[in-house]
Amino acid sequence: MREITYAQAIQEAMSEEMRRDQNIMFMGEDIGVYGGAFGVSRGMFEEFGDKRVRDTPITELAITGCAAGAAMTGLRPIVEIMFSDFMTLAMEQLVNQAAKNRFQFGGQAAVPMVLRTPGGSGTGAAEQHSQSLEAWVCHVPGLKVVIPSTPYDAKGLLKAAIRDNNPVVFIEQKLLYRTKGEVPEPGDDYIIELGKADIKREGSDLTIITYGRMVPRALEVAEAFSQKGTSIEVIDIRTLVPLDTEALISSAKKTGRVLIVHEACQRGGYGGEIAGLIADSEAFFYLDAPIKRLGGLDVPIPYNPNLEAQVVPTVESITKAVNELL
Amino acid sequence: MREITYAQAIQEAMSEEMRRDQNIMFMGEDIGVYGGAFGVSRGMFEEFGDKRVRDTPITELAITGCAAGAAMTGLRPIVEIMFSDFMTLAMEQLVNQAAKNRFQFGGQAAVPMVLRTPGGSGTGAAEQHSQSLEAWVCHVPGLKVVIPSTPYDAKGLLKAAIRDNNPVVFIEQKLLYRTKGEVPEPGDDYIIELGKADIKREGSDLTIITYGRMVPRALEVAEAFSQKGTSIEVIDIRTLVPLDTEALISSAKKTGRVLIVHEACQRGGYGGEIAGLIADSEAFFYLDAPIKRLGGLDVPIPYNPNLEAQVVPTVESITKAVNELL
Amino acid sequence: MKLSKEQHKELFYKMTLCREFEETAAKLFIAGKVHGTAHFCIGEEATGVGVCSPLEVEDYITQTHRGHNQGIGKNMDVNRMMAEFLGKQTGYCKGKGGCMHIADFSVGSLGANGVVAGGLPIATGAALSQQYLGKKNITVCFFGDGAANEGAFHESLNLASVWKLPVLFVCTNNLYGMSTHINKSMNIEDISVRAASYGIKGIALDGNDVVTIYQETLKAKEYVLEHGPMLMVLNTYRWTGHSKSDAQLYRTKEEVNQWKERCPIKRHRDLLIDQKLFTEEELDELKREAVQKIKDAVAFAENSPEPSIDDIFDDVYAL
Amino acid sequence: MKLSKEQHKELFYKMTLCREFEETAAKLFIAGKVHGTAHFCIGEEATGVGVCSPLEVEDYITQTHRGHNQGIGKNMDVNRMMAEFLGKQTGYCKGKGGCMHIADFSVGSLGANGVVAGGLPIATGAALSQQYLGKKNITVCFFGDGAANEGAFHESLNLASVWKLPVLFVCTNNLYGMSTHINKSMNIEDISVRAASYGIKGIALDGNDVVTIYQETLKAKEYVLEHGPMLMVLNTYRWTGHSKSDAQLYRTKEEVNQWKERCPIKRHRDLLIDQKLFTEEELDELKREAVQKIKDAVAFAENSPEPSIDDIFDDVYAL
Numbered sequence A, B: 001m002r003e004i005t006y007a008q009a010i011q012e013a014m015s016e017e018m019r020r021d022q023n024i025m026f027m028g029e030d031i032g033v034y035g036g037a038f039g040v041s042r043g044m045f046e047e048f049g050d051k052r053v054r055d056t057p058i059t060e061l062a063i064t065g066c067a068a069g070a071a072m073t074g075l076r077p078i079v080e081i082m083f084s085d086f087m088t089l090a091m092e093q094l095v096n097q098a099a100k101n102r103f104q105f106g107g108q109a110a111v112p113m114v115l116r117t118p119g120g121s122g123t124g125a126a127e128q129h130s131q132s133l134e135a136w137v138c139h140v141p142g143l144k145v146v147i148p149s150t151p152y153d154a155k156g157l158l159k160a161a162i163r164d165n166n167p168v169v170f171i172e173q174k175l176l177y178r179t180k181g182e183v184p185e186p187g188d189d190y191i192i193e194l195g196k197a198d199i200k201r202e203g204s205d206l207t208i209i210t211y212g213r214m215v216p217r218a219l220e221v222a223e224a225f226s227q228k229g230t231s232i233e234v235i236d237i238r239t240l241v242p243l244d245t246e247a248l249i250s251s252a253k254k255t256g257r258v259l260i261v262h263e264a265c266q267r268g269g270y271g272g273e274i275a276g277l278i279a280d281s282e283a284f285f286y287l288d289a290p291i292k293r294l295g296g297l298d299v300p301i302p303y304n305p306n307l308e309a310q311v312v313p314t315v316e317s318i319t320k321a322v323n324e325l326l
Numbered sequence C, D: 001m002k003l004s005k006e007q008h009k010e011l012f013y014k015m016t017l018c019r020e021f022e023e024t025a026a027k028l029f030i031a032g033k034v035h036g037t038a039h040f041c042i043g044e045e046a047t048g049v050g051v052c053s054p055l056e057v058e059d060y061i062t063q064t065h066r067g068h069n070q071g072i073g074k075n076m077d078v079n080r081m082m083a084e085f086l087g088k089q090t091g092y093c094k095g096k097g098g099c100m101h102i103a104d105f106s107v108g109s110l111g112a113n114g115v116v117a118g119g120l121p122i123a124t125g126a127a128l129s130q131q132y133l134g135k136k137n138i139t140v141c142f143f144g145d146g147a148a149n150e151g152a153f154h155e156s157l158n159l160a161s162v163w164k165l166p167v168l169f170v171c172t173n174n175l176y177g178m179s180t181h182i183n184k185s186m187n188i189e190d191i192s193v194r195a196a197s198y199g200i201k202g203i204a205l206d207g208n209d210v211v212t213i214y215q216e217t218l219k220a221k222e223y224v225l226e227h228g229p230m231l232m233v234l235n236t237y238r239w240t241g242h243s244k245s246d247a248q249l250y251r252t253k254e255e256v257n258q259w260k261e262r263c264p265i266k267r268h269r270d271l272l273i274d275q276k277l278f279t280e281e282e283l284d285e286l287k288r289e290a291v292q293k294i295k296d297a298v299a300f301a302e303n304s305p306e307p308s309i310d311d312i313f314d315d316v317y318a319l
Ligand SMILES: Cc1ncc(C[n+]2csc(CCOP(=O)(O)OP(=O)(O)O)c2C)c(N)n1
Pocket: B029, B058, B060, B082, B086, B089, C064, C065, C066, C114, C115, C116, C117, C143, C144, C145, C146, C147, C148, C174, C176, C177, C178
């Protein structure tokens, strides 16, 4: 199969869907000629024109609400927030309007929109450009939340998100944009259903549950342990909401040891939700060790590259956590 | 001891601190002559005047950032957000500025401000006026988070929050405003240190960990079970950040059974953090049953009073959860 | 453009219906039949009724928390409004939304909003749809004077202006945001001057003059379809407190009474009689109709079933 | 007011220092010595230098992401700026903030901001402190043309106006927000018209004329102390890309070149020579000083220690 980058996969998903459905439009800051801050949408303005690919003023609240309003009246907007940190400006419209309008209007509205935004650290952009805020949106009924870790997943999940009739927050991983992976040919339409975890590596001794940028790290650790005879299963949850609870619980039952890894600050991160689900399931009775969480340190992301690299889980710290569980 | 309401306790804390320190000022929407949407600040405008008690336009983002800016330059502002749902409009300034300025400026800034806001459902105000969003702010390094359950705690904790040199999000409980409790005389200055949980009832068979409006419910359940010979410990965490992890773990070790209760939607709620901490502590080895969480249903808060009452934990549903654990 | 007799009748009837709706709702409150809150627009009926009556079904509106006049203006069904107010299954939101969230997509209402200025970005998006889909309809976005100080106001007017979206921004300036007089929340007297920040047209009208509002809305619709957004400020007043519990210490009885003398319904009634378009009796009969309609609405609502907790997960997500 | 020789010298030196700082920083980038990004203000030096030079230490500023000129204008130490740029322990933020967060509270800089329009509410709060504490100082708030479309702009100017806070809002209009020309982000030509929405004074100046900016800032300070906020728009241009990676497809080389001809430093230099205030040699010597100062800054930064992970929890919370 051909290999393309995570960024290209996202661009292909949007472009293919926009070719299929005229009512999909895309808006955001500098997504047109500039191609987006991370170059994800390069070429789309040229193909679809300024009606369907719209540069906006710097106005996160308005574009998020505008997408919701357009979604309720016949369009299927994709909106890009340049950095997930700036979702902070859009929460009112995302949470009080987009997420709740169907419910609070007694089912009269559907809000088929996708909010795409890059999350995570590692680019030296410091405190206000590096956060991982997925836990917030997971806490809001009415929203779905996706974080892909491979080009293949990114494309299939984004297509599913675009076809979904609900507001989907699609958080991309800056540091994965340039990573490559196998993806079917452009014509070859495929969808990855929201709500299905993916076992990225099977194993029997310990389960690492993770998502996004931490998936390749977990795989690297698993590979290293397999050399030493320890078999680690790596589950990529992919969609945080809806969550494939079943997959997590059966893996936990199988291996009896669970490590949850995410980049977001550990305190209040989604790892707590996962730990809580497992600790309150029948898997509890199969556990041979405490459920371990390894999240980012509870500090803002610093600028200095050495510091920046060390405040999130690393291959070393994941390895250490695995060793503590064994 | 005299009894006053939770709302009065909050008002007393603010007023006493403002008398003590001229640089404390208070701003928010309709907090002046109107006395605040819930009447909490009644009388303060009359006592302190319009320089220190400031009605603002409807402008949540600006007042939150204005408080942060004033806090960095010599004042100690208290800002009221009329409903915690409208923190959604203020997250940028709260999270990217107030919470991070000290760290990102290398320690040059201190941001001694309190953001007070009422959370929770039960008043028939529906989806956009009833959320419990504390999990969001708990996930942000640099913020402290307090939710009191009694007038005594409200007063002592708010005073501590006002004296704290960091941004503190102080979430009040609408449905507790009119509840009464014993509070020392006005002159009788007391402080409750942030970061100390309170065992509201001792017990040996099961621990309920909770906070805010769910504390009285948990106590009611505990009382009922004590009639049947089951001894339930009720821990009110009071400050979610910093969290008194030690107190939770030792109680879990003692009773071997843990139920976590909160009003906020269960998915992504702070209960996950608590469950995760316990499941990854030495208490894990003392547990006789899974760690149970009982949060609000993962739905927006509906208007109809019967529905509204049933989407959050009730005495009945807490009782049921306790029975499942025993 | 002169209004036809039919049009006048519609305006008078809708304003009267709205007044009756709210006065009845207030009584239901006092009778303890309602949990929650409501924001009445008594005294402001000309705004929503005047603006919405000339619109087509395909024109959208976004409503405010104080929006019964807007909904009734847009031909919402008072039975379902009342049922929603009482939290019943037959209400517009199946009892889940209450009157801060009444919506009727079938008549073009995209819903009331509990968040001040929350409707502005939504309206902008609805107008984007209309433009994108090549429709010849507009979106009317209602909001208050207080809302005009929120960031959402600025961002929405700016975005709509840049994209020339067909949206009419209607600010019902009733002088107060809750208890705060506009002279404490903005340093200008005429809110319509804010249009200049976006290079769009702004006008200010007497918000108690339903006929002028009707006429100007028709003109505005044409303007907006051709040139993009416009800001229309309707200066009016609310007679009652902000919501059910409001001691109104922030204003004088005199001020309230002065405005009561400028009642938009009485004014229209006087005009109709002066101009001999209707007789006193005809108008009394219309009022009786309205009273009966609301009585029926209460009966409908009271006889409707409560929603069931078993359906609570319905509509959290669409399929 | 005519500027003294000393004042002219200060302006010329600071602008030159800023230019040299950024050109050197750009080279460090290319040499791979910097992780992260930076936003240069080459071509815009007159704005921050012109506004900040007449201020006192007790006057506050809030800076933008493109704020080296503002910081240098306010007398920040280029050693610590450079050290921060290289992420060193001796940097203004101990290497934790980088150049999007340089701050120096000792000279009155309340910090640069990575969030567009993020500084506006903060500046409003700083001015509130000044007013509350009875100080005779002002806060200057820098932001860009793009920032003027954020809700924070609207809310902050409105709040400052209502409370008559001593804040000077300075919009450096360089025609683009990243790649987006102002004619795609707002439907007005002159951003200063937005002052009218808040009932405050607005002026627009040539942002490349450091002398006028200096003079007008002095006047503005007096005005603001007496009357409350004012909006000053400085029309200028950035010569380089938005940040380190920018192909600049959204503008023409010609446009850039036209603006290069209007270089604020050259313009000031020409003026100083025309008016015979300084000789060519004197100005060349000043430039050499600036070059040396930046060389020293690089040496200082490069010889400074890296921050240690052991201190990572420092400054998350104050005691
Ligand atoms: C974002 C937000 N802030 C505060 C409130 C509380 N609140 C409800 S109505 C209101 C006053 C609104 O004033 P205005 O926009 O003038 O409308 P009016 O009530 O006068 O019709 C306030 C402050 C809210 N609902 N939403």
